[in-house]
Amino acid sequence: MANGSTEPGQSKGGKSTLASSVYQQLRDDLLRGALESETKLRVEWVVSRYGAGASPVREALNRLAAEGLLGRHDQRGFFLMPVSxxxxxxxxxxxxxxxxxxxxxxxxxxxxxxxxxxxxxxxxxxxxxxxxxxxxxxxxxxxxxxxxxxxxxxxxxxxxxxxxxxxxxxxxxxxxxxxxxxxxxxxxxxxxxxxxxxxxxxxxxxxxxxxxxxxxxxxxxxxxxxxxxxxxxxxxxxxxxxxxx
Amino acid sequence: MANGSTEPGQSKGGKSTLASSVYQQLRDDLLRGALESETKLRVEWVVSRYGAGASPVREALNRLAAEGLLGRHDQRGFFLMPVSxxxxxxxxxxxxxxxxxxxxxxxxxxxxxxxxxxxxxxxxxxxxxxxxxxxxxxxxxxxxxxxxxxxxxxxxxxxxxxxxxxxxxxxxxxxxxxxxxxxxxxxxxxxxxxxxxxxxxxxxxxxxxxxxxxxxxxxxxxxxxxxxxxxxxxxxxxxxxxxxx
DNA sequence: ACGAAGTAGAATCTCGATAAAAAAAGCTGA
DNA sequence: TCAGCTTTTTTTATCGAGATTCTACTTCGT
Incomplete structure (x- = not known):
């Protein structure tokens, strides 16, 4: 499913992956409203902020987009969903x-x-x-x-x-x-x-x-x-x- | 959100990415029941079946897992959700x-x-x-x-x-x-x-x-x-x- | 000046190789 | 025969570079 805190993968003892770690942090910051100053999330920016390669960051962004927490346009990257x-x-x-x-x-x-x-x-x-x-x-x-x-x-x-x-x-x-x-x-x-x-x-x-x-x-x-x-x-x-x- | 056919990204003229293409095909096959013989989806297997690198395949799998169409365990890959x-x-x-x-x-x-x-x-x-x-x-x-x-x-x-x-x-x-x-x-x-x-x-x-x-x-x-x-x-x-x- | 075409720059996306982890196979000693 | 440990094999996860695409700016023509 696409929920949040029930995020599987690292729950039961299993070592967490970098992708999941970035996902978790990004998600927390997102819900905390800490990234509202950005309108677009460049992967390079996320990479340097959370200290991980492009691949895991990309996977995290994909998960968040599938959950509706981010938007995505092919060949155009990820962006914060606008509020209205x-x-x-x-x-x-x-x-x-x-x-x-x-x-x-x-x-x-x-x-x-x-x-x-x-x-x-x-x-x-x-x-x-x-x-x-x-x-x-x-x-x-x-x-x-x-x-x-x-x-x-x-x-x-x-x-x-x-x-x-x-x-x-x-x-x-x-x-x-x-x-x-x-x-x-x-x-x-x-x-x-x-x-x-x-x-x-x-x-x-x-x-x-x-x-x-x-x-x-x-x-x-x-x-x-x-x-x-x-x-x-x-x-x-x-x-x-x-x-x- | 995490829906399916309203999948954004390639809808309006924009060229689709490989990741989205694999996502779409995999999703179709999944809903069509064509993959029910597999219990686990190894990325190498998906790579060879849909002709794309590991990175785009991985992104597609992540999206599908976030949607609940697949399961995922960190360091253990992706699998088909069991039916019951x-x-x-x-x-x-x-x-x-x-x-x-x-x-x-x-x-x-x-x-x-x-x-x-x-x-x-x-x-x-x-x-x-x-x-x-x-x-x-x-x-x-x-x-x-x-x-x-x-x-x-x-x-x-x-x-x-x-x-x-x-x-x-x-x-x-x-x-x-x-x-x-x-x-x-x-x-x-x-x-x-x-x-x-x-x-x-x-x-x-x-x-x-x-x-x-x-x-x-x-x-x-x-x-x-x-x-x-x-x-x-x-x-x-x-x-x-x-x-x- | 204004708009269209072209061009440098930046960002996304993808690939191939490598490191890390898990699963499988083999081995040892009761 | 089998539990427990070691080695081999398989698979996942990650990195860094390169190819492709978009964006913004400059240039040219009217």
Missing amino acids: AAELEELTRTRCWLEERALRESIAHRTAEWEEQLVLALHRLARAERRLPDDPTTNNPEWEKLHRAFHRALIAACRSHWLIGFCDQLSDQASRYRLIAQNAPGAGRDDLGEHRIIAERALDGDADGAVEALLNHYRITAAMCMERLAQGYDPRAGKSQRGRK | AAELEELTRTRCWLEERALRESIAHRTAEWEEQLVLALHRLARAERRLPDDPTTNNPEWEKLHRAFHRALIAACRSHWLIGFCDQLSDQASRYRLIAQNAPGAGRDDLGEHRIIAERALDGDADGAVEALLNHYRITAAMCMERLAQGYDPRAGKSQRGRK
């Missing part, structure tokens, strides 16, 4: 469709194991700081991981690794938009509270309630990103620069 | 979830253009022969293409290229199972009739009816494949060999 309001809307719409189905199935087939993993994921998320303690302007990568883990735990019991993979893929895309927009704490938004409500309702078997909370969660986030996006966003700026009246 | 009853069931389940949503959205947002493309796709499918005229034991690749095109036309108006891509991906997987099982004409199954009913209801705006017919269509197909699968299936046999009492 329309794409964000379509993304959010699709995400809501898939996550709703996944969450309902997950709740319908929940097990003790699933419940435990869910409360665990919520607990860990609650413990983490969203922003870096020393630099409150940048996001905490650790929190991002736990956030992703929480949402995956929610749908883990849906009995379809395909659906889980698709949701992961969309989650990656959304993550990119969130970090591009430097999704600030939002005027008094209660992140943790939202997650807690979703989890509680899911654990209670309240499918309709959980779905409502979850979709709301996604839509609010998307709306905030959309705002920044409309406010004028320049990919070439390292840090977000708002208010360009 | 459990996997087929999960696949069918997921497919029904996604296609239902896609079809409902497509019908809800249908346009004149969509309707025309749909009747066109149906017409073409009706014209094609399912089996090769000269050799009725093998499927007609042309029919396969048109069949796929019909199902894509159904959901084309769903307003999400993501969802369309996911459905394509699942369709590819299902296609593999169908062709592995050499899905025979089935004891008096009316393929064309089923497709016609789906299209008619969709065109009438009868979402519930269309969805019911579509899901039934998928489930019947899956059930037939499952039968062959349970009947004992040996990947190493060129032609299907039934009845191994």
Whole structure:
């Protein structure tokens, strides 16, 4: 499949290859929004940045392109997929469709194991700081991981690794938009509270309630990103620069 | 994204690369079930079969693995994903979830253009022969293409290229199972009739009816494949060999 | 000046060879 | 006979150079 963190190949003891290593690093940087200043990814550039030959780099780029994280034109190399309001809307719409189905199935087939993993994921998320303690302007990568883990735990019991993979893929895309927009704490938004409500309702078997909370969660986030996006966003700026009246 | 026939890169006039060419051929052979006798894809083997260097072949394999059409283990190469009853069931389940949503959205947002493309796709499918005229034991690749095109036309108006891509991906997987099982004409199954009913209801705006017919269509197909699968299936046999009492 | 054709430069893509790893075969000693 | 180790063979993964293609700039003609 084309998901991310379930990336096979090096998982079970096997030594990782250079291609996989570059793939992993590039992917992390991509989701972290660290490469948004580039519009095109020249292989020579990637080669010098991650210290590997052209062949492994090329393989990594091919994988990422197949996943939809990069674009590719034959004889014209690889490029970062452009962001747009329309794409964000379509993304959010699709995400809501898939996550709703996944969450309902997950709740319908929940097990003790699933419940435990869910409360665990919520607990860990609650413990983490969203922003870096020393630099409150940048996001905490650790929190991002736990956030992703929480949402995956929610749908883990849906009995379809395909659906889980698709949701992961969309989650990656959304993550990119969130970090591009430097999704600030939002005027008094209660992140943790939202997650807690979703989890509680899911654990209670309240499918309709959980779905409502979850979709709301996604839509609010998307709306905030959309705002920044409309406010004028320049990919070439390292840090977000708002208010360009 | 990780879909198939919408494979970018060579679409608009641009000369195709060797890697893309190998990707395309390998993918066709894969979906056609022509490689089911192999369990492992050695790069040297692929190189000699498709006439290209190791680098482009390797890139093609990486793309296919990212799409889920192949498996990969670092330092251990690429292999054909094994087939199993459990996997087929999960696949069918997921497919029904996604296609239902896609079809409902497509019908809800249908346009004149969509309707025309749909009747066109149906017409073409009706014209094609399912089996090769000269050799009725093998499927007609042309029919396969048109069949796929019909199902894509159904959901084309769903307003999400993501969802369309996911459905394509699942369709590819299902296609593999169908062709592995050499899905025979089935004891008096009316393929064309089923497709016609789906299209008619969709065109009438009868979402519930269309969805019911579509899901039934998928489930019947899956059930037939499952039968062959349970009947004992040996990947190493060129032609299907039934009845191994 | 403006647009088309031509030309240097840069980037992608591909090949052949080499290094590294895994699988297979052979060997030894109970 | 067989488990465990060593050697050989096979296969994968990587590098560096070269061929092909694209891009941007210059030049020429109207």
